[in-house]
Amino acid sequence: MDIASAAGVSRQTVSRAMNDMPDINAETRQRVLDVARELGYRPSRFGRGLVTTGQQTIGLLVDNLTNPYYGELAAAVVADAAGVNMSVLLLDTSRVEDEHAFLTALAPQVDALVGYVKIDRRELDLLLPGVPVVRIDVPSRAGGPHWGGVRFDLEPGVREAVDHLHAHGVRRPLMLDSDPLENPSDRARMMIDTWAARGVEMSVVSAGGQDARSGEEATAGRLEAVRGADAIMAFNDYLAFGAMKTLRKNGIRVPEDTRVIGIDGLAAGTYTSPELTTLGVDMRAVARFAVSTARHLLDQDGSPGRRWTKVGYRLIVRESA
Amino acid sequence: MDIASAAGVSRQTVSRAMNDMPDINAETRQRVLDVARELGYRPSRFGRGLVTTGQQTIGLLVDNLTNPYYGELAAAVVADAAGVNMSVLLLDTSRVEDEHAFLTALAPQVDALVGYVKIDRRELDLLLPGVPVVRIDVPSRAGGPHWGGVRFDLEPGVREAVDHLHAHGVRRPLMLDSDPLENPSDRARMMIDTWAARGVEMSVVSAGGQDARSGEEATAGRLEAVRGADAIMAFNDYLAFGAMKTLRKNGIRVPEDTRVIGIDGLAAGTYTSPELTTLGVDMRAVARFAVSTARHLLDQDGSPGRRWTKVGYRLIVRESA
DNA sequence: AGCGTTACCGTGAACGTTCACGGCCGAGCG
């Protein structure tokens, strides 16, 4: 502590001055503060963190913040974390080629991991032994006792959506999937089954991608199939955006001629015309659970509590269906 | 270091085991690792940070991550920071009422501040004396020697946009401003002046807000003015989205009847139909400068370098104009 | 036997901060 001698006082007095603590003369405090500014001194967060065990940091692992979906998640997590005095370190894996090296470099900074961890469990456990991990949108429970997660359940949303469409007279629904026909996505499978349960057969078009352009091109390429449908359910909102664009270019009105439903609940869906009806999860609830679970796993206070949860998609009715 | 005695070795050997260092027997390492897992031991980042002065953290201050604009900024900053081995702590001020208390709690975790700091300079300087600050989108240079920033220059974009519209025969442009008519925004003023320099008078409609709904309602409420225009330039993309929605509902075609241009360059503008032509800044360049400047101010290596820069908006031609 | 080399491991010291405690001095009181 160089500054102490520079100001002619002791370490402790410097500490008192910097932290607005009592037991220090106002004049002395000012002198210390002046010297500190002069020398460009700033207390080290490491030195402080070593002795005051309070502040904890959670690492938020997302695929690509450019995608507003992750933005909404991040906003919710940050808000919740701030509420319990935790910080959030952003880990965006979109532009990183080697997730292993990435985590090696940044993970020591973090007390817990939350979000979309794609890395293998064994590998991660070796890399960050004992670090609590709360995964989001995982198919199944996995990992040790310091792992948790939230599973997304599409089913209630699909049921609501199919009910909604069926009630509006839809009988020739089309699934716009991202995956190839011979190996449909889980979402597509569920849609098809749900319609089948109502005695309606769903046709399928594969987009071969998850972005708007794929949706636009796929629907344009299979226009006869699209014209034959009275509703399109897309793998996600982006594909739905693309589909709506194609529909419009071909004079097909939404929702009068064809209804369109996406999945994700992106806010961007309110900027289109018509606004996109979609299936979405309550991100606030997801974040709330993730943060509280991370905190829980961090404390290890013996009480196991719930480490896993399931949140259902809900139908968000806007204008396109 | 409790674990050292538990494994029957010294602190240093534990360190060697945890960090894959040489000079340790493979068998001993495994034993230490086992004991560590058993006891749930994890090296403290504070203890480590105290002795290895390397990793630095920058705090990214944004208004509201739900807004994809900030998501793009965050993604770019994170990518750049990772490139120079820095971490990014997310500070979202959208849901925080008292920015002062917020910073008091979280700022000690951070080595530098980047982004949209709204708090008063004097206050911040008192709170975090000497902390480098790089502000984004500020009107003017301000702050001490440890402050920097990037100024956004709308002018080249406006010039390009007006040129573009003028070349396409636009003569009755309409400004959709967020601020009231009697006190127009800087953006509106610049638009109006640029048109005036070409001998064209611009009419103005005030939306009284910056979101899509405001744009939709304002244009709907002043439909006669809108019908009389052959181009609409909006305060931002959101207002443009709203305007396009109203235009569509009233059978006005974009861009055939009326051209529309926004400001922000949101990716969401590519999901609409037609895609929104807009003015945007190169976020990657902004982030690059912000991170490198933060690093520069952190080092204080004497060479002053450039602490301020100006990046110009550019016209992004899509479909709406 | 004596020597150097290698593999492995331990011991101060240091990083910067806060906590618990104790000391000094002047003022007030009996």
Next chain:
DNA sequence: CGCTCGGCCGTGAACGTTCACGGTAACGCT
């Protein structure tokens, strides 16, 4: 005068880790 008390300040100790160094034993070589 002696005593107490409050205001102000300094001194070990501790937090958990790494660095630089030194030490020990085993082994091979001359």
